[in-house]
Amino acid sequence: MSESGQSPEAPAGKGVPTTGHTWDDNLRELDNPLPRWWLWGFYATVIFSLIYWLLYPAWPVADTFTKGLSTVTFEVDGEERTTHWNSRALLVRDMQTGDSALRQREFLQVIDDSTLDEVLGDTNKLAFVNSYGRGMFGDFCAACHQTGGAGLMGVYPNLADDNWHWGGDVETIAQTITHGRLGFMPDYREVLDEQQRDHVAAYVLSLAGYEGDAEKIARGGEIFQGREGGCHACHRHDGTGLRSQGAPDLTNDIWQNIDVAGAEDDAARRALISQLVHDGVRQEMPAFGDRLSDAEIKVLATYVHQFGGGQ
Template identity: 50%
Template structure:
């Protein structure tokens, strides 16, 4: 002990190097526990090589021992040495989150729409889990909040529905898709006639327009000359089965009537649509999304703002 003590208190060891004449470098020994720590990390590395994939050998590598990951593929159990991809497969099948989601999914799958809509807990789940689904599959056209794009993609957050706004209708739309078609009337109508019909259409939603044009337009709209009433009905309220727009309310999805302040602008907007027609496609999601995903999306879209 006394020898050790003198060492501790004695002169400081240096490496013996000197720079600029007097700058020296201490050469203090390490504490023993530090050295042990170093040896321990070497031992750890060796154990790691044994347990995990580590060393390249020829065209392969050591795969590690005692550390297999087991998961199920097509009903048959498979086991691989440790690797992140197998970990992921396992996590997606039996991870904590996967099980929790599965449990909720089953609850939602077993419930009917009325039950889901009435249960705040299930609704909170649907809203959070479906946000990703909607973002991946629907938001590209309809926007991440479902507001759509004027003239191109309908707004899903309002209470006007071309193909019906009940959850069942929405499910039907997502599953099968729709083709929204209105022929162009460029050849059928003269420019004057287009003008008349446009005025009549605007009058349906309460716009103040000259009565003579409305009268002429109405004749074209409800008569065989235009035949508009086939799809839009004589009252202009539209038909769910045709996906034809309700022209009597304040919502415009193709002609940007609201974006125009002057009546002439509104008329032009409507005229353009009548002249060129409409051809829009909502793709079918059957096959791309499974039944339950479509169910979730139906509820989600219904809840975006105006479900009926």
């Protein structure tokens, strides 16, 4: 009914009735039916929603949610595991069975079957090593050794130079990644007094090419080479270090734990070394043999090997 109590009328020249609402005497609201395509689209979205709610996680219920009927199957430690559909399980499955994952495994096997010379001499193999190795380094190593491998002085070793305490060939780097390392130097706080530590520091600086007081250097050499300090047992009599122990070379003027090069003068350099001798060193790198496959470790070792040019 219109406001005048009469039935809705179609506008002149039109075959469509109105809703009965009239404004300003001549403005009427037409009562057109919804387009059929729009109705079918709406019904389709309703049906789609019902199916989606049945198949996938959808509705919160108390402190949980509806899991849905759809499932995802993937492997965990060599055994199949099936769980309700979720994005994390889907990602795990895709990383195991997706096209990219299968190609990755094929390339990993190729690298595992190749020698270092073959990898470095093949553009495609080297490109894969650098791409896949960069990702693994970012996931497992960069938190300590930094993105470019420069490390943090006194905490994490610099991998971007050619100073490899344990050895810098690919096989040794792979062994380091697989089994981890424990860098250890005992503290001498109760073995050597302050003056003795200062003498040892003077001698160590002389090994690296620094000049100093001849008497201090001579006395420090006696402590270093004798039973009093026994430093030669790890660093060898010539100070070149012992890789089987991870003992650094003291003759190359490369310092991992203290910033000798940045010290103001000789006294400051001796103080840094004396403090290190007093405190000792204990640095541990975890093992990754239980987290990475042999092929992945080889790729990562080859990638790291390129940081410092290798040895």
